[in-house]
Amino acid sequence: MQKADTLVRTKLHLPFTRPELVPRPRLQEQIAHGLRGPLTLITAPAGFGKTTLVASAVTGCGLPAAWLSLDKDDNREERFLSYLVAALQEADHTVGRGAAQLLTAALQAPPEAVLTSLINDLDSTGGEMALVLDDYQLINSPAVHEEVAFLLEHCPKTFHLVIATRSDPPLPLARLRARGQTVELRAADLGFTEPEAAQFLNGVMGLRLDAGSVTVLKERTEGWIAGLQMAALSMRHREDVPRFIEGFSGTNRYILDYLLEEVLAGQSPEIQRFLLHTSILERLTAPLCDAVIGNQGTRESGTIPGSPIPDTPIPGSPIPTSQSILEYVERANLFLVPLDDERTWYRYHHLFADLLRAQLQRSLGAQGVARLHVRAAEWHAQNGSVLEAIHHASAAADDERVEHLIEQNYMEMVSRGEMSGMRLWTGKLSKELVHSRPWLCIYEAYSHAWFGELDEADSLLGEAEKRIRSEISAPDAHSMLGHLAYVRSRVTAMRGDIHRAIELCLTAREYIPAGNLALQFDTRVTLGYEYFLAGDYANAGPILYESIRSGITAGAVIHTVAASCMMARLYGVQGLLHESYDTYQSAVQLIPEASGEHLDARALVKVGFADVLCEWNDLDAA
Known part of the structure; x- marks a missing residue:
């Protein structure tokens, strides 16, 4: 099985633009003017060619351009920031390194810190850069809107944001307008003029319409490009084009329904079925x-x-x-x-x-x-x-398949840092289904605990325990009890009861099967960390040492690095800074240099190096 990239890289690619596009110099000039300031806003309903226009304009603007195609899942703060950083790094690889490390650190930094690091990088490069956020209407999260507003408010003069959207975003537009810092294009601007409609219908789509027919279609679609395109597709092989144009009327809904059937009905059964x-x-x-x-x-x-x-x-x-x-x-x-x-x-x-x-x-x-x-x-x-x-x-409402996919892949996806995605989909399962499946209860509790939602995690763990105790003879009952104790240990530690957390972690170790290496590693590292938090360095050291030794043997990179960083911290609090630094050096050697994976592990080590360098008062190196 192939491993999935955490990010869908095609979201960061500038869309392909066809060479036979209708030239729109009047609009490209306005966008070029907008790229002298902080914001260019392009707002129009679907089908007005926003994406194509912006892609064409930024391609010819002469500036490094970053692109991010948004979708509804980008309403999660950490996901949006991850894609934002990745998009800017596509345009300039020197931008966003610190922000990326903050996003993947064990203790994730607040969004403002990530954005501040990013803005400082943009300022220090000194070069012009444009960023396009496409399909911004899919963003409805107030937190993400605040992040974009923060970026706009504090960005350097060399940074230019372009937003393409179907509706006005809740950003400080009035203030930007008052300052003369935004250029806006609307549906009235984007609609095809009559000459543009003629070139599109006859030049691009290959029709031979007279000026009168073009005028009628342009007026009835109000220059709406998608409507013109669907009309052109319907006319391609018709003999009664004048009659079609004469009957081309009605509300958008009826026109769309009609053209959908006309366009598809003109295709072969194979093409219809495929589409x-x-x-x-x-x-x-x-x-x-x-x-x-x-x-x-x-x-x-x-x-x-x-x-x-x-x-x-x-x-x-x-x-x-x-x-x-x-x-x-x-x-x-x-x-x-x-x-x-x-x-x-x-x-x-x-x-x-x-x-x-x-x-x-x-x-x-x-x-x-x-x-x-x-x-x-x-x-x-x-x-x-x-x-x-x-x-x-x-x-497909296939709950059993969803459950199987989650149970089979949950721990591996956690180790790849994909907690946000797993949390999103486990949250879509019905409460009844989750409560009836102890594993799902435990995994959902783990997700809630990861995001600090401790009451929800405790409730799910309680449901899971009741179900497990009622079916204690089940083959995997002991394994479930071990995993439950491990998650409960994490929750308890987050509530501040470290000694009780240690007891739960020790209980988990008794129940977890020897064959479940991933959970064995997780539990061992967590126990070492809890001993460290309790100030019990005598027990923390041997546990962490054993975690490092067994992790190296098993090739468990993320667990071994986590244990190594914890051991380095243990040395650090005891004043053994050289030993701490050497341990971080050993940890970084465990991470494959050419691999794009384990970015969170690499970030954890770099943060540790910075801590030691700060203790040595080498702030520039830190």
Whole structure:
């Protein structure tokens, strides 16, 4: 099984822009003017070409440009900050190193400290830089809005933020307007003018419309680019174009419904099926699409009702691969957006995806859609993208699959620092399901404890213990009791009762099976830390030493480094600074140099080095 990257790197890529785009110099000039100040705000409904316009403008602006495509999960503070730092590092690798270390430290710094470090880096570089936050309307977290406002308020003059959104964000816009520090573009600005509509319909889409027809379409869509694109797709192979244009009217909702059926009905059954079935995916790649549409087996129906073409493949005809279909869909301008230059990952235009999903629901029903989500979950699980597997299993309401994925992967994901993602999905399970499954109770309690929600953790641990005691003869009852005692030890230590925490940790060691190495390591390191907190250095030292020795033998990097850093702190509080420094040196040697993993372990060591250097009054080196 492949290991998943903590960050989805394609969110940081500047979207691909087609060379045959309609030139929009008037808008690019306004954006260029905005890039002289702190904020350029582009606000318009879906389908007005915000992303394409901004990508084209920043590509030609001559400045280093960072890009972050936002999604609803970025409302979590730590996730947003992680992506923000990563995006800026894509543009300038010297920016954000300190902020990244603060984010991955064992004791996570407050958001303001992370942003302060980032702003200081931006200031010290002295170079101009633009940052684009795309799809900002998906952010509804007051905390994230405050972080963006803090960045705007304190950013250096060389930093320029561009926000593309469907609605005005709750930022201090009035103050920025009063200072003349923002340039804003609205739907009235972004809509195609008549010459632009003519070039789009006839030049880009390959139609041969007269000026009168262009005028009618431009007026009826009010320059809305997505509406013009769907109209053009419907007209491509029609003979009665004037009649179509004459009847092209109604509210946006009715126009969209009509064009959806027209666009899809003009495609072959294979393309219809592909578009509808793969619309459940947030990101598309050919092997994943193959799994979802079932190229190797029977297929769901899922074409447009009333389509004149049969919904089954013609006997003996070759089944097109997902790769060839993706290439066709991109060439046909069917709202497919490449997420990388290699054309490996794609996504659908958000509006088009919404429409496809609505049609899919009508076509297949809830059970049929759920089967597609299960296929996606299976593919993601096999390819190491566990969070996406859990997302699709959850969308399929397959609680047993969600439970299995969490139970099988929880500890590994914790060791990779993916607590936020695991907490998000465990929180979506029903209370009844969690309470009926002791393992889920324990894992959910662990998640709550990690984020300092101790009352919630205690409640879940109580539910888990009642269930375990009632089924004490179950094969894994002792293992569950050991894990429960370990989590309860952490909660108790966080409440300040260190001696009781030590007792619980010792109990956990008695119950945890020898084969559960990950939990054995966790418990041993935690026990050493609790002895340290209690001032019992005589017991802390041997426990930590044994943790280091066994961790090196087992190749358990994160546990060994954690124990080494704890041992170094133990030396430090006893005034043995050289021994402390040497222990940190040994710890850093345990982390694979070329690996992108274990960033939290590397950060922990660097913070330790800084502590020792501060004690030596070497503040510059620290």
